[in-house]
Amino acid sequence: MTSAIxxxxxxxxxxxxxxxxxxxxxxxxxxxxxxxxDVVAVSDVTFGLAPGVTxxxxxxxxxxxxxxxxxxxxxxxxxxxxxxxNQRVRGNAQVYRHLGLVPEQEHVYPFLTGREFVRLNALLxxxxxxxxxxxRAIATVDMEEPARRKIGGYSKGMRQRIKVxxxxxxxxxxxxxxxPLNGMDPVQRAHTIQLIRTLGANGKTVLVSSHVLPEVxxxxxxxxxxxNGKLAAAGDFRAIRDKIDAHDHAVRIRTxxxxxxxxxxIALPATRAVRMESDGRLTAETNDVRAFYRAVPEIAKAEKxxxxxxxxxxxxxxxxxxxxxxx
Amino acid sequence: MATTATASSPELIxxxxxxxxxxxxxxxxxxxxYGGVVALDRLDLSVPRAAIxxxxxxxxxxxxxxxxxxxxxxxxxxxxEVLGFDTATQGLDIRAHVGYMPESDCLPPGATAADFVGHMxxxxxxxxxxxxxxxxxxxxxxxxxxxRYRLIKGFSTGMKQRVKLAQAIVHDPSLVFLDEPTAGLDPxxxxxxxALITRIHHSLGITVVVSTHILEDVERVCDYVVxxxxxxxxxxxxxxxxxxxxGDLLVRxxxxxxxxxxxxxQQGIVGATxxxxxxxxxxELLIPNTGDRAYDAIRDVAAELHLPLRTLRRxxxxxxxxxxxxxxNGTANGNRNGQ
Amino acid sequence: xxxxxxxxxxxxxxxxRFGEVYDRGYAHYEGPRLGRRHAIWALIVYSVKRAxxxxxxxxxxxxxxxxYVGVSLPVIVGIGIRAFLPSAKVLQxxxxxxxxxxxxxxxxxxxxxxxxxxxxxxxxxxxxxxxAITRLDYLVAKLIATAILTLTISFxxxxxxxxxxxxxxxxxxxxxxxxxxxxxxxxxxGTLIAFYLGAGxxxxxxxxxxxxxxxxxTIILFLSSxxxxxxxxxxxxxxxxxxxxxxxxxxxxxxxxNGLFNTRSDPMVSAANFSVWIYIIAMSAVVLIGCAIMYxxxxxxx
Numbered sequence: 013m014t015s016a017i018x019x020x021x022x023x024x025x026x027x028x029x030x031x032x033x034x035x036x037x038x039x040x041x042x043x044x045x046x047x048x049x050d051v052v053a054v055s056d057v058t059f060g061l062a063p064g065v066t067x068x069x070x071x072x073x074x075x076x077x078x079x080x081x082x083x084x085x086x087x088x089x090x091x092x093x094x095x096x097x098n099q100r101v102r103g104n105a106q107v108y109r110h111l112g113l114v115p116e117q118e119h120v121y122p123f124l125t126g127r128e129f130v131r132l133n134a135l136l137x138x139x140x141x142x143x144x145x146x147x148r149a150i151a152t153v154d155m156e157e158p159a160r161r162k163i164g165g166y167s168k169g170m171r172q173r174i175k176v177x178x179x180x181x182x183x184x185x186x187x188x189x190x191x192p193l194n195g196m197d198p199v200q201r202a203h204t205i206q207l208i209r210t211l212g213a214n215g216k217t218v219l220v221s222s223h224v225l226p227e228v229x230x231x232x233x234x235x236x237x238x239x240n241g242k243l244a245a246a247g248d249f250r251a252i253r254d255k256i257d258a259h260d261h262a263v264r265i266r267t268x269x270x271x272x273x274x275x276x277x278i279a280l281p282a283t284r285a286v287r288m289e290s291d292g293r294l295t296a297e298t299n300d301v302r303a304f305y306r307a308v309p310e311i312a313k314a315e316k317x318x319x320x321x322x323x324x325x326x327x328x329x330x331x332x333x334x335x336x337x338x339x
Numbered sequence: 340m341a342t343t344a345t346a347s348s349p350e351l352i353x354x355x356x357x358x359x360x361x362x363x364x365x366x367x368x369x370x371x372x373y374g375g376v377v378a379l380d381r382l383d384l385s386v387p388r389a390a391i392x393x394x395x396x397x398x399x400x401x402x403x404x405x406x407x408x409x410x411x412x413x414x415x416x417x418x419x420e421v422l423g424f425d426t427a428t429q430g431l432d433i434r435a436h437v438g439y440m441p442e443s444d445c446l447p448p449g450a451t452a453a454d455f456v457g458h459m460x461x462x463x464x465x466x467x468x469x470x471x472x473x474x475x476x477x478x479x480x481x482x483x484x485x486x487r488y489r490l491i492k493g494f495s496t497g498m499k500q501r502v503k504l505a506q507a508i509v510h511d512p513s514l515v516f517l518d519e520p521t522a523g524l525d526p527x528x529x530x531x532x533x534a535l536i537t538r539i540h541h542s543l544g545i546t547v548v549v550s551t552h553i554l555e556d557v558e559r560v561c562d563y564v565v566x567x568x569x570x571x572x573x574x575x576x577x578x579x580x581x582x583x584x585x586g587d588l589l590v591r592x593x594x595x596x597x598x599x600x601x602x603x604x605q606q607g608i609v610g611a612t613x614x615x616x617x618x619x620x621x622x623e624l625l626i627p628n629t630g631d632r633a634y635d636a637i638r639d640v641a642a643e644l645h646l647p648l649r650t651l652r653r654x655x656x657x658x659x660x661x662x663x664x665x666x667x668n669g670t671a672n673g674n675r676n677g678q
Numbered sequence: 679x680x681x682x683x684x685x686x687x688x689x690x691x692x693x694x695r696f697g698e699v700y701d702r703g704y705a706h707y708e709g710p711r712l713g714r715r716h717a718i719w720a721l722i723v724y725s726v727k728r729a730x731x732x733x734x735x736x737x738x739x740x741x742x743x744x745x746y747v748g749v750s751l752p753v754i755v756g757i758g759i760r761a762f763l764p765s766a767k768v769l770q771x772x773x774x775x776x777x778x779x780x781x782x783x784x785x786x787x788x789x790x791x792x793x794x795x796x797x798x799x800x801x802x803x804x805x806x807x808x809x810a811i812t813r814l815d816y817l818v819a820k821l822i823a824t825a826i827l828t829l830t831i832s833f834x835x836x837x838x839x840x841x842x843x844x845x846x847x848x849x850x851x852x853x854x855x856x857x858x859x860x861x862x863x864x865x866x867x868g869t870l871i872a873f874y875l876g877a878g879x880x881x882x883x884x885x886x887x888x889x890x891x892x893x894x895x896t897i898i899l900f901l902s903s904x905x906x907x908x909x910x911x912x913x914x915x916x917x918x919x920x921x922x923x924x925x926x927x928x929x930x931x932x933x934x935x936n937g938l939f940n941t942r943s944d945p946m947v948s949a950a951n952f953s954v955w956i957y958i959i960a961m962s963a964v965v966l967i968g969c970a971i972m973y974x975x976x977x978x979x980x
Contacts, residue, residue, distance in 0.1 A: 072495065072525040167397035169552075197396040197552050198659060199666045223525050226555035230615075302593065305647030313642040318634055322651040333526050409808060435711065435810035445801045449734060461720035462809040464711040470720075473707060480704050506805065511707035543704050 037062055038186055038217040039083060044092035046078050053078040055241040056092070061219060063185075065212035067232030068221040069333060075241040077116075077190070080221055084113050084188050096186055109137065112179035114172075116190040122164030126155055126174045129163060130181050137182040149181040154203055168195025176204065187211065187218045193227060205231045229329040237336055244336050253332045260284050260297040263304070266321035267312070270294050276311045280304065295325070361423065363388045363514055363546050364408060368417030371403050371570075378403040380570035381417065386548075389577070390540045392557030393550040394662060395567035401550050404567070405516055409434055422513055435464055438507035438515040438545075442522055445503065448492035452478055452502045455491065456509050463510035470509075477505045481535060497528035504532075508539065514546045515539065521556060529556075536560050554658045564658065566665060573665050581661045588626040589613065590637055591650035596624055602640045608633055628653060717811045718819045725823035729792040741788050748781045749835045757842035771860065772943060774839060775867060775935045778832070779928050782875055783900040785831045790879030791892035793820050799887030813977045821880065821969070828876040833868025840864055863938040866958075871931055874961040875900075877968030878927070884975045903927045911946055920950035924960050933957045 037060030046054040054075040070076035081087040082094055085101040085108075093100070099107045120129060130149050134142035150159045153173040163171060172195055179187060192208075193201050208231050212218050219236075222228050228235065229249070237245040237252075245252045253261070267273050274286045274294055282300040289295055298304035305322075312319045325331075364386040371379040379400045395401055406412045408421050410430020419426040424433045447455060453474055460470035478487040481501040486494070491502060500520065507515050520536060521529045537560050540547045549561060557564065557578075564581065566573040590610070592599055600610050603626065610626035626633055634651075641648040731739030756769035797803050806816055840861055847853035854861075882899065883892040907926030911919050923929050923946055933947045937954025 069526065071527055072497070169397060195552075198394065198554050198662050199396065201552065202659060202663055223529060224553055224555075225526050225529075227553075301649075302647050305593070305649050306645055309638045309641035309648045310645075312638050318631060319638045319648075319651060320634055321653070322648055324649065330526065330530065334530060337527055411807060431714065431810045431812070434808060437808075439805070439808040441804050441808075443801055443804075445805050447796060447800045447802055449738075449796070450728075451733075454733060458720070458724050459805065459809065461724075462717045462806065462811060464713060464717060464810055465707070466710060466712055466716070467720070469707070469709045476704070543706075 038097055039219070040095045041079075041083065042093045042095070044079070044082060044089045044094060046075070046082060046087065046090045052241050054082070054089075054238075057238070057241075057243045058092075059236060059243060059246055061217050063212070063215045063217045064234070065208055065218045065220065065232045067228040067235040068219055068238070069223075069225070069228065069235055070238035070244075071337060074238045076221060076238045079238060080188060080190055080219075083219070084111070084115075109182065110185045112182070112184035112187045114175050114179045114187070114189040114192050116194065120163050120171055120175060123162060125162050126150065126159035126166070126170075126177070129174060130159070130178045133178040134181045139182055142181075145181050145183075149177040152180055152207060153177045169197055169200045172196055173200060173204070176207070185216055187216060189218065189220045191222055192220060193222065193224065201227065225329045225333055235329070237333065239337060245332075249329050249332050250327055252336075253327050254301060256332070256335050257299070259326065259335055260299045261301050261304075261327070262325045263296045263298065264289075264321065264323045264325050265294040265296060265308070265319070266292075267294070268318045268320070269315075272315060273312065273317050276315060277308070280307050280311075282307065293321070360388060362386055364419070364421050364548075366404075366417065366419040369404075369407065369414050369419050370416035371400075371407060371412065372415050373403070377570050379407070379414075382567075382570065382572055384565065384572055384575060386565065386575065387563060388546045389563040390536075390561045391546070391548045391563045391565060392561035392578075392658075393548055393565050393567070394552070394554070394557065395573070396666075399567040400570040401567055403570075405439075405518075405550070409437060409439065409516075435510070436513050438510065438512040440503045440507040440515065440517045440520060442518040444499070446491045446494075446499055449490065451490055452483060452487040452494070452498075452505070456487075456502065456506045459506040460509040465510060473509050473511075474505070477509045478502070481505045482531065496523045497525070497531070500524060500528070500532060501535075504535065504539075508543075508545065512545060514548070517547060517549045519551050520549060521551070521553065533559050554662060558658050564661075566662065568666070574661070578658070581656060581658065586628060586654040586656065588628050588633060588637070589650060589652055589654045590624045590626055590648070592624070592641060593647040593649060594644070595646075598644060599640060599646060600624065602644065603636055606636045606640070608636050625654070714811055714815055717809065718815050718822075721806075721811075721816065721819035722823045722826070725793055725820060726826055728796075729789045729823070729827055742785070745781050745785045745788075745831065749778050749785075749831055752777050753835050753839045753842070756839055757846070760843060760846055768843070769839070770939070770941065771836065771839070771864060771867075772932075772935045772939045772941045774836060775832075775871070776932060776943060778835065779931055782828070782832050782871065783927070784897065786828060786875040786879040787893050787896035787900065789827050790824060790876065790896065791883040791889040793824050794880060794883040795887050795889040795892050799889070814973075817972060817976045821876075821972075824876045824880055825873060828872035829869065832872040832875075833865065836864045836868050837861075860939075867935050867938055870934060870958065870961050873965045874931070875927070877965040881968040881971050884972045900927050904929060908946060911949075920952070923947060923950040923952070930957060930960060934961060 039061040041057055041059050044054060044057045045052065057079060068076060068080065078087065082089050083096070083101065085094075085096075085104065088102050095101065096107055097110050101107050101111070124132070127146060127150065131142055131146040134145045134149075139145045150156055153176050155170065155173050155177060158166065158170055159174070163174060166174065172192060176189070176192060179189075189208075193204055196204060205227060208218055208220060212233065220228065220232060234247050235245070235249050235252075236243065265273065270288060270292055274288065274296075277283045277294075277296055278286050280303070282298050282303040283296055284299055285297040287295045296304070308322060309319065311317075326335075362385045364384065366382050366384040369379050369382040369384070370377070382400075382404070393401055393404075403412075407414055407419055407426055410421075410424075410426045410433045413427050421433045422436055426433060450458075453471070456478060457471045457474035460473050461467060465473060475487065478501075481504050483498065483501055483505070486498060491499065494502065500523070504517070504520065507517070517536065521532050524532055533556060536547055536549065539545050540560075547560075549557065551557060562578050563576070564578055565575045590599075596612060600612075603610055608626060608629070610624050613623040613625045626637060637648070637651060640646075727733055730742050752769065752774055756774065759766050760768055797806065803816075807813060840857070844850050844853040844857060878899070879892075879896050882896050886892050904926040907922045907929060910922045910925070914922070923933060926946075929944060929947055932944045933950065933952060934954065934957040935941075936943055936947055937952075937957055942948050
């Protein structure tokens, strides 16, 4: 679903990320800017996040971390406002009942055990049943056994997971996570990605900031891209790709009769180029994806050519991001 | 861009996966114990000249293995050879021909990149003049222009990673160990680094061993995989051999996937929506791979329904599938060493 | 196309134009590869340069420059007085060594941490050890580099002073021959002081990555040791108190120098009444123990 503009009563329209059926925006940034003297870190960023998982991306120094800090209430915007679950987020202790943070820095106490650390957060949140909540959170991140040990002895990946458990202990509706997979080994990564997806499916609003784009592709339904302090793109990354006109789409096709198919494809107005690769595959370039993808099976069927592979080679999140950065 | 086929290496893995030539790393019964903890447990390994991905949970023994292979520690049992040199007795020879790019911060902020890399070159045996020359060249090759004459203090993470890489290859090693080379890099930096690593291996002919937790990076850059756990070898194989064949077909169509599936069912082909996919409006489907019959049916149904057929490919076992398959029994919390 | 016939000789072929693209890419290194000795020498030179602030900012150079100036002043003044006021009392070597002790102390306190702390703090040690050298090689290089530097502040100025005095004589060569004994004593004193202070500073530096901490601890140790020794000396009245002189760095040095040149300048040293050999042994012991400790800190690491 591409970004839909949603009218909010009495306010300017806010581009809303996420399928409309998932509910109204839970996190809203309204013309948010942040500057330090002459340096503009974040410039007039506006968006609304609906429940589900959204990826926050941006090169180093793009203002992404500053934005994340403002969303978490750790920094005040220089202009504009941020509302989480319809409340102000800055200087509002109440909002943290429903907001969980997984920061990038290692702010954990090495002398506490994992369980004690999570329980500490449960107590800080004034939960009615801290022990049960602690046990549940620890089970969610699969850390039952190591929770008995001191955090000082944890590997980096385990420290990350205990931070996630601490952020989940009060079952917040909104979760902000900064590089949550940092330091985790592949098994931990897979589990955490699954956990994040499940949280999103259960109606939580999860914003994950990460540099590892292949993983963001798997865990986020939508993305927010910040470049140079500005919002560069928002929404489903394939839809974003479609809107990038500067680059023709490259499609790799494997077939039993490449030359014949190539000849037929080049006749299409949607086709800009067809190349024969050394391994017998075709790479076609098109600037009209829908027409192209519609035409390929039709032509193949008509010419009785087998189609074994159709694969867009520059539609990955990695490609999309690199195109966005260069604009 | 990203390709699932293994990179064809001019080295000694042929396109059919055959391994030629002497192994670049070989261990026999390699054992190392640190204060009661078995860090390496009778490891038998034979690694060809390739782009190698070294995987495993923290505490699996990767760091210990590296120290032993560099000749910085002696095994408690067994033996190991790197580039034909014995690690227990010929450590200096090994280190003269091996480069190491650590994960941690290890650069002096008060030196210029050219100065430091030149010094490292001299420490690896290059005479002074050649050392400065090589340093300047290599820094340029890894993408640092006039920045190489500036103090490391002002460098971004990406630039620092490049300097670390430069000092690892400045003495023209035959083998380079890279520890989490993309750590801390933003997406453009990651792309650049992965491209550099590929170049180092393919154009420069240097064997690379990449130790990382990011499996997608290994799929991108490596053609051989070694997985360790609890000091033992779990798997050591060319990446190509892990794929497996005959997987389901992944199909992505614009428009109504239900209609597509229904039409396919009419032809006797029963597919389903892919369980993992975020719909987002594209239908992502898995169709059983019954050869030409399935391929043709997909083609024909798409044509009949005038649906854009965005993706059609065989779903091969990814490296993650292989890796997770080997760690099924809840060793997510680490190995016996309790990491 | 032109056809050449007998009547129509071919025009001179157009000269082939020269054009070549050179490969600027990575070239494999085919040159000489020198061994450990070259690497150790390279590390010595690099360490000496960095300790003196060469190739670094001016703030890094300031302190060494001031110290070298400071140590040159007595030399210049001493030679100057001898040259222009021949009747005035000549600067004695023991006095000279006493004068420059503080400068030597500060010099070692800044140079020794610079040798060791930076690499430890900035985590560069793994890079060095991944090179074709051993851990012992690294330590030896650092020790030699420190020795070279400390010699320049303790032995060399005294040597220049001696040379200056001899050259001012009517017959310099004879004078040099006459005063060869002095030169010998200067060499022993200068070298031993250099190694003694250097080993002390390096040992302290080998325990921390924080340069400022090492500098502070070294200076405090050098300064307060004399206070402590004096206090103990006056507090205790039995014969054991003579051994307290070895607690004090300055006084140990004075003891050595006085012993070599047969002078008396310090009451506690005189009271202790040790022969020069005891001081030589004591200072050498400190050097050896320091090296042993540093070896333990750096070398064995399976």
